[in-house]
Amino acid sequence: MTASISSPCSEALSELPTPALIVDLDKLESNLERMQARAGDLSVRLRPHVKTHKCVEIAQLQLEAGAVGITVSTLYEAEVFAGAGFEDITWAFPLILSRVGQAARLSRRIRLGVTVDSPQAVAALTASGERFHVWMKVDCGYHRAGVDPVSGAPLRLAADIEAGGHELVGLLSHSGNAYDERTLAGRAAVAEAERERITTLAGRLRAAGFEVPELSVGSTPGMTAVAHLAGVTEMRPGNYAYFDRTQVGLGSCAVADCALTVLASVVSCQADHCVIDAGALALSKDSGPADSVMGGVFVDATSGELDEELVVTSLSQEHGKLNAPLPVGTRVRVLPNHSCLAAACFDQMVGVRGEEVVASWRVWNGR
Ligand SMILES: Cc1ncc(COP(=O)(O)O)c(C=O)c1O
CATH class of the missing domain: 2.40.37.20 (D-serine dehydratase-like domain)
Structure with missing residues (x-):
C-alpha cells in the first residue's frame, strides 16, 4: 500500500x-497496515473511523489495506465519502432527528448504517417511510451515550426497530473510557469489559428471537491493548491512523x-x-x-x-x-x-x- x-x-x-498540517505518509501507511494486521489477528473486520482524518485519499488507503467500510461521525462526512465512491458507511453518532430526511436520501444511494439509542430516534426513522439499516448504540462502560445493556431498554428498542420495518444490523459500542487508563492492563480490561457486555447483550437479544448479526466495538487505546475479541465481528478505531501525544502517554x-x-x-x-x-x-x-x-x-x-x-x-x-x-x-x-x-x-x-x-x-x- x-x-x-x-x-x-x-x-x-x-x-x-x-x-500547515503535515502528514508523514510512511508513518501513516505503517499505522494503517499494523491495525489492519491486528484486526486479522483478532479475527474481526476493520471499519476505521474517518473523522480522524476526514480525507478521502486516506480512507481509500484504508480500504486498499483491507477495511470493510468506513465509520463517520457526521452526515456531511457520509455524503462526501459517498460522493467519492464509498458504498458502506456507518454513521456512528446518535441519530439527529432533524437529519432523518437527509439520511433517508443518502441511504437510497449507499448502504448507510444509522445509530440509535432511543425510542424517539426509531420513531423518527419510521415516520420517514424509509427502511433503514440500524445499529443499536450500547453503553459498555464509557457512560456517554447508548442503552444500558443490563436494562430492559435494548429489548424494547429492538422490538421498535423491527416493528418499524427496519433492519437491526447489530450492536455498536465505543470504549472511550480506555482513555482514562494509564496501563496496558487497564486498557485491555476496559476493552474486555466492552466485549463481555456487548456479547452478553447480543445473547439476550438472540434468545428473545432477534437476529443480531454484527457486534461493533472499539477505540484506539482499547484495540491496541485488547487480548481477544471472541464474539465480536468488527472494530472501529480511528485515531490509530495518526496517533498523537495523548496516545503516546497512554502507551x-x-x-x-x-x-x-x-x-x-x-x-x-x-x-x-x-x-x-x-x-x-x-x-x-x-x-x-x-x-x-x-x-x-x-x-x-x-x-x-x-x-x-x-x-x-x-x-x-x-x-x-x-x-x-x-x-x-x-x-x-x-x-x-x-x-x-x-x-x-x-x-x-x-x-x-x-x-x-x-x-x-x-x-x-x-x-
Ligand atoms: C462512536 C465512536 N467509534 C469509534 C471511535 C474511534 O475511537 P478512537 O478515536 O479512539 O480510535 C470514536 C471516537 O471518538 C467514536 O466516537
Whole structure:
C-alpha cells in the first residue's frame, strides 16, 4: 500500500506557508497496515473511523489495506465519502432527528448504517417511510451515550426497530473510557469489559428471537491493548491512523509512530518564551495526557525525536506559546495532544516523505 500523489506539489517543506498540517505518509501507511494486521489477528473486520482524518485519499488507503467500510461521525462526512465512491458507511453518532430526511436520501444511494439509542430516534426513522439499516448504540462502560445493556431498554428498542420495518444490523459500542487508563492492563480490561457486555447483550437479544448479526466495538487505546475479541465481528478505531501525544502517554504507540504534526513559525520572541502561529485553531485545546502541556515539539519529526524541554505551554485562538525564546522565523513541528481535533482545524493537509512534500489532500471538515 502506497499513497499516491493526488496533486502536484512543488514546495519544499522548508518553504511551506505556516501554519500547515503535515502528514508523514510512511508513518501513516505503517499505522494503517499494523491495525489492519491486528484486526486479522483478532479475527474481526476493520471499519476505521474517518473523522480522524476526514480525507478521502486516506480512507481509500484504508480500504486498499483491507477495511470493510468506513465509520463517520457526521452526515456531511457520509455524503462526501459517498460522493467519492464509498458504498458502506456507518454513521456512528446518535441519530439527529432533524437529519432523518437527509439520511433517508443518502441511504437510497449507499448502504448507510444509522445509530440509535432511543425510542424517539426509531420513531423518527419510521415516520420517514424509509427502511433503514440500524445499529443499536450500547453503553459498555464509557457512560456517554447508548442503552444500558443490563436494562430492559435494548429489548424494547429492538422490538421498535423491527416493528418499524427496519433492519437491526447489530450492536455498536465505543470504549472511550480506555482513555482514562494509564496501563496496558487497564486498557485491555476496559476493552474486555466492552466485549463481555456487548456479547452478553447480543445473547439476550438472540434468545428473545432477534437476529443480531454484527457486534461493533472499539477505540484506539482499547484495540491496541485488547487480548481477544471472541464474539465480536468488527472494530472501529480511528485515531490509530495518526496517533498523537495523548496516545503516546497512554502507551498505545511510540512517538516515532505519530504521523501528524503541525508546522508552525515563531512570530514573536520574548525574554522567557516565544509565540508561534499555531494556536487553538490549529492544535485544539484538548489537554494533554495527565499534564498541562498543550503539545510537544520535535527535534526531528521524521525519526520521532521529541524535544525534552521545549513544549507548547498555552494556546489562545491563533497564538501558541512555547517555553523558550526562539528567534522569530524559527520553524517547528508540533505534536498535537489530539490529532483528530488538530486535523479538523485545517481544510488542507500536506503529505511528506521525510522532508519532501509529495501530496496535498483536502480535509473535509464541513458540517
Ligand atoms: C462512536 C465512536 N467509534 C469509534 C471511535 C474511534 O475511537 P478512537 O478515536 O479512539 O480510535 C470514536 C471516537 O471518538 C467514536 O466516537
